[in-house]
Amino acid sequence: MSEDSTLAAKVLLLEHDPRHYQVLWDFAQSLGLVALPRSAGDALATLGQHKDLGGVLLAEDLPCESGDALALVRAIHRQRPELPIFLRRSTHAALPEDLVRAVAHAWTDLATLREAVDKSLFSLRYPTELVNGIVALTTGAMRSMFPHASVDNETPYVVHDRIIFGQVSTLIPLESTWCRGYMMLQTEESALRQGMLQGFGYEGVGGDLNFRELNHLLGETTNLIWGAFKNRYIPPEAFANQQTQVPIVINHEQKYISFGSQDPQLCIRYQLSDPRRPGLPPLIIVQRLIFNLLWSPEKFSEFAQPAEAPAATGELELF
Secondary structure, eight states, rough: TTTTOOOOOOOOOOOOOOHHHHHHHHHHHTEEEEEOOOHHHHHHHHHHSSSOOOEEEEEOOOTTSSSHHHHHHHHHHHHHHTTTTEEEEEOOOOOOOOHHHSSSSSEEHHHHHHHHHHHHHSOOOHHHHHHHHHHHHHHHHHHHHHTTTTEEOOEEEEEOOOOOOOOEEEEEEESSSEEEEEEEEEEEEHHHHHHHHHSSSTTTOOOOOOOHHHHHHHHHHHHHHHHHHHHHHTTTTTTOOOOOOOEEEEETTEEEEEEEOOEEEEEEEEOOOOOOOOSSSSEEEEEEEEEEEOOGGGGGOOOOOOOOOOOOOOSSOOO
8 A cells, every 4th residue: 555545454364363364454554544353253254344355365274164164255255356365275185266356366375365355455555635535625614504512523545345325315416627436425314314303404404304404404415525625626727638437336226336437446434423422322424535537646636726615615616
């Protein structure tokens, strides 16, 4: 990962050998990986609980109820084929053809594992200046839309997962001379309604909102962030020359969305809480940035000084 990056990635750690476990734990810490240690029996359930993983570290000799860790590799790949699997080999036997396709990297020494992790999980470089700027303008927009909420963000990280968080999502294009792609906001409808009931928004806007009004609320939040991004990072006289497009695939039943690219996505989770009721669970809004059409970080630069936090207008800008 680039030295100027502040990003992490969550990985599922399936390792039973104490010696290898400690080596992999230290390895994860050194690269900025957030390791989630689990047993074989908990692996598939953990996939269901975490929609924002970067990859899987798995031992070939991991004890499983079926007696075969390679069957677990197949099950993980079936459930989340976009997640790169890094398999620690304990034998020299050739892998079956289907596992050769499912496993991103089979390894026996850390040097090759590090190279594979850098290539798979951190294949896109996100400049620290850009990441910090996105967090700043997003928190500013959220504080404008939710003036009575305390807005905090978790450490930004990259994901390979394509699973949608919650029931309400927005999608807006981002286009400049150095990037083309999309930004998404995702949240749970009930949590958003509860946040408005707690008084996160403007005076008189409570929690008795139908789904269309909640959709509009998240849509306007997205629009504010997009406007701030445009003012700060997109020169008014220049646009990207490459106008290629790829289909966006959405499977509502599986809560899955694909932008036609295997590159890792930038993901930031924001927590909106009520300072007057610290015991209540926060409202989680997940932001994803997907630069699937053009990504040239070397051409990135700030085109304007940071603007003041955007003010909500009550109207959506048409584009």
